[in-house]
Amino acid sequence: MLKKSVFNFLTSTKSFSKMLSPLESAKQAAAFKAVDKHVQNNYVIGIGSGSTIVYAAERLAERVSKEKLNVVCIPTSFQAKQLIVKHDLRLGSLDTHPTVDVCIDGADEVDVNLDLIKGGGACLLQEKIVASCANNLVIIADYTKDSVKLGDQYKKGIPIEVIPMSYVPIQNKIRNRFGGDVNLRMAVAKAGPVITDNGNFILDWVNFKQSDDWNQVNTFIRMIPGVVETGLFIGMARIVYFGQADGTVKEQIFNARNK
């Protein structure tokens, strides 16, 4: 039997109310650290997408309510919008707030230069738009996303959002230029492809050769007619928090980043 005092302690704070797996603890630790360090009163905040950002939204709601913060949240996806609404945070848009103080978002892989692969949740287009409007892009990720070179860790490939009618020619052009396989992402609970929040398809480029110049690769792909955006976020992030299995956080900063 658990002693009453121990039980009371374990259930007394929100953080201890759910026992998290090492991976979830890592996500939570990274998210909490980013919100605690980078959110200030009167900020416009970009809210990213994915599973790690769920913890950031929770923490932000906690801080807003306790500290009576006045912040506006700009969503990067339908999911992000739902999180903002669920937590009673103030929903804004780039129409009314085109400059974002800080954008907090997850990533699928982060290399030593803080270049990223994003779009595992098919939200890369709006994520990149909001990140491009932010004075500071802060990435929150668990330890599995920490990589030396892009492609080391994330075997699901580089997501590319495309206009539906162009997906086959785009597959061919990428394969012919760089090799690898370019797969149309299929939906799980629907017969057919994943449709993004913007009504487009997602191609996942896998088994590619590593590049020493991702900027060049990104530029080539973005120039193909029908490509809307890629999940390569090159030179955008300035700070990454990698949550660890023990709940600590590794911080990686790119000081020389110019915006």
Ligand SMILES: O=C(CO)[C@H](O)[C@H](O)COP(=O)(O)O
């Ligand atoms: O880019 C994304 C969605 O398009 C996510 O930020 C990325 O997939 C990371 O997700 P998670 O926090 O679930 O690991």
